[in-house]
Amino acid sequence: MSSRKRKPRSKHLHEQKKRAKNGAATLDGHHVAVATSLSQRRMLAPPTTFEQYYQMQGFLSDEWGPFIATLRKPLPVTFRVSIMNDRAAAVKECMERGKTLLKPAQEVYDDRDRLVPPAKKLAWCNGWQLGCDKFALRHSASLTPMRKWLADYGSVGIITRQEVVSMIPAALLAPEPHHVILDMCASPGSKTTQLIEALHAKPTPPQGLVVANDVDPKRAYHLVRRCAALGAACSHLSVTCHPAQTFPNIQCAGRTKSAVDPDSCTGEGGEGRYPAGVYDRIICDVPCSGDGTLRKMPEVWKQWHPDYGVKLHGLQLQIALRGLALLKVGGIMCYSTCTFNPIEDEAVVAELLARCRGAVELVEASSRLPQLRWRQGITSWKVINDGLVVYPTFQSSQASHVPPEERHRYRRSMWPP
Secondary structure, three states, rough: OOOOOOOOOOOOHHHHHHHHOOOOEEEEOEEOOOOOOHHHHHHHHOOOOOHHHHOOOOOOOOHHHHHHHHHHHEEEEEEEEEOHHHHHHHHHHHHHEEEEEHHOOOOOOOOOOOOOOEEEEEHHEEEEEEEHHHHHHHHHHHHHHHHHHHHHHOOOOEEEOHHHHHHHHHHOOOOOOOOEEOOOOOOHHHHHHHHHHHOOOOOOOOOOEEEEEOOOOOHHHHHHHHHHHHHHHHEEEEOOOOOOOHHHOOOOOOOOOOOOOOOOOHHHOOOOOOOOOOOEEEEEEOOOHHHHHHOOOOOHHOOOOOHHHHHHHHHHHHHHHHHHOOOOOOOEEEOOOOOOOOOHHHHHHHHHHHHHOOOOOOOOOOOOOOOOOOOOOOOOOOEEEOOOOEEEHHHHHOOHHHHHHHHHHOHHHOOOO
């Protein structure tokens, strides 16, 4: 093996490398400062398809800057504390141990020397929001006691790690111990555990049932494991694996008349084409494009495109319609997504109201959870394709110049009524 002596680096190259390391670049012999921080690079980067799409929608035009800035911040860690009546003593012990962790007497700093603010209580869901994200919690030695406390009580179902937005549907439905509840697309199961706990929140034994469904067998299996920490309370849980849009109307065997009307599967006159629903409450958390998960999944910034929502709109509508068919008269269904896209949100709700012709009505949600900040849904939006071309009407999306494989994706229900 032969070796060759490396030539000494020229002074010019050495200085250029030094300037680059210090955050400077050379342009025509002049030094030019370059953005070195992540926030600066983001400011200089061209807008993503996500940003262009929602700016075209006029989405939050009065709060666009703070909205985007918030989406670029890591998601804080949040959790719920059990409200099950028979676990009151364990909850008290848990909160006594965690008191100094949630409200420390001295300032706490993470591994990057950032101040970790004290936790905030979320009274409406019996939850807490920590002053750090999951990465700081995982890697900071100063937060090890907090991490261990969460793990210890999470393993026995006293604490449940769950995002705040995920807690909203079950909180809005306010389940009672006698309710029969369906979670149509239940995995990974955080909402399901919330529903089970609600059935057991009062001293009297529950008479209700939670049916948790997921179309995927693996996700259904993980759902079972997620709920196992609740122990005997899972005797009021039934896990199914079925496409939500064709979920059968099954009589709940073993329920009393106060829980499920024995005639509810056949209607008043016996067998009918549209049997009465059997569920008092339904969570219809449909598959979606997921752009509301940007804070925990930064890769969505580059991967997201408008066609995601267009492709899912039909399935979302089918699942929601099936949910309404399974709902009792006087029951409540919560339709939810983790997207901002009106094609998947307002368009689906508007079509549900149109098709049901007065059989269902919107429930004013602000009074049910007055502590939450909220805004009304929109009544006007645009249908935009992957090339950021606006189709003002359904007919325009079916024009001859539109590729056939694109035309068939659009439905009349995507446009504002």
